[in-house]
Amino acid sequence: MLALWEQADPQAFLAEHGTGVRGLVTTAGHGLKNEWLDSLPDLGVVSSFGVGYDTIDAGELKKRGIQLGNTPDVLNACVADLAVCLLLGSARQLVWGDRYVREGRWPVEGQFPLAQSVSGKNVGIVGLGGIGIEVARRLAGFDCQIHYHNRKARDDVSYGYEASLTALAEWADYLVLTCVGGPSTHHLISREVLLALGRKGTVVNVSRGTVIDETAMIELLQQDKLGFAALDVFEHEPDVPPALREHARVTLMPHSASATVETRLKMSQRVIDNLDRFFETGQVISRVV
Numbered sequence: 001m002l003a004l005w006e007q008a009d010p011q012a013f014l015a016e017h018g019t020g021v022r023g024l025v026t027t028a029g030h031g032l033k034n035e036w037l038d039s040l041p042d043l044g045v046v047s048s049f050g051v052g053y054d055t056i057d058a059g060e061l062k063k064r065g066i067q068l069g070n071t072p073d074v075l076n077a078c079v080a081d082l083a084v085c086l087l088l089g090s091a092r093q094l095v096w097g098d099r100y101v102r103e104g105r106w107p108v109e110g111q112f113p114l115a116q117s118v119s120g121k122n123v124g125i126v127g128l129g130g131i132g133i134e135v136a137r138r139l140a141g142f143d144c145q146i147h148y149h150n151r152k153a154r155d156d157v158s159y160g161y162e163a164s165l166t167a168l169a170e171w172a173d174y175l176v177l178t179c180v181g182g183p184s185t186h187h188l189i190s191r192e193v194l195l196a197l198g199r200k201g202t203v204v205n206v207s208r209g210t211v212i213d214e215t216a217m218i219e220l221l222q223q224d225k226l227g228f229a230a231l232d233v234f235e236h237e238p239d240v241p242p243a244l245r246e247h248a249r250v251t252l253m254p255h256s257a258s259a260t261v262e263t264r265l266k267m268s269q270r271v272i273d274n275l276d277r278f279f280e281t282g283q284v285i286s287r288v289v
């Protein structure tokens, strides 16, 4: 095994040791640089830890006949759990309530400000894939109305389809983002969509930070034109703009949606199984390309 992550200059290291490498393991966060590929002439498979592969050029791998495996499905429930946790936590101001009690403010300042309800509210899901479905199932249990936006309507679900993202945002109290990252969804949640969600609305993001126009979101929060934001992902992780860190109507998590012991074990196992299966049969289990 070659520990590429320990190398100060991975490119130079690969130039010396890349020939003969048949499999490469990476993560959704670390990705893979295209310029490394010329130094990996024998590479047959990339096995990536995570469902997102926006930091890996799948098209380039395909062109070179290299398979890409990821770890979908095994993390769906866990990511959906955090989406619902963020939504509930934001609506009920869980983090602020906790601080209010811990800091001894309750006896001094009295009643904590009123929060927002979740049960029975309108939830719009952007990207009704494996994770989105799990979010929908959970929030249907809270008697929420569920509508969704995908490129195309699904014929296997009864949730309402909304072709216009702006119309979905106008309707929604909570807009939950579970779509893929990468160029196809870059700033999909634009100023216009956020304005449509408006002061009544909360945006919950467990997909990728690039999906939201972060600058517009901050401005609209500051101008009181957007209600709340509950975010696990950011445009320039791990840097989170001070304006978000300081805003009272923002709930933050450090990109942890799949980060439980149980789920990370399952994801690790899938990384190994993808490699094993590729070397046994020529096909990874969870194949992107």
Ligand SMILES: O=C(O)C(=O)CO
Binding pocket: 028, 049, 050, 051, 052, 053, 075, 079, 255, 256, 257, 258, 259
């Ligand atoms: O698997 C991924 O891509 C994630 O970001 C999980 O949180």
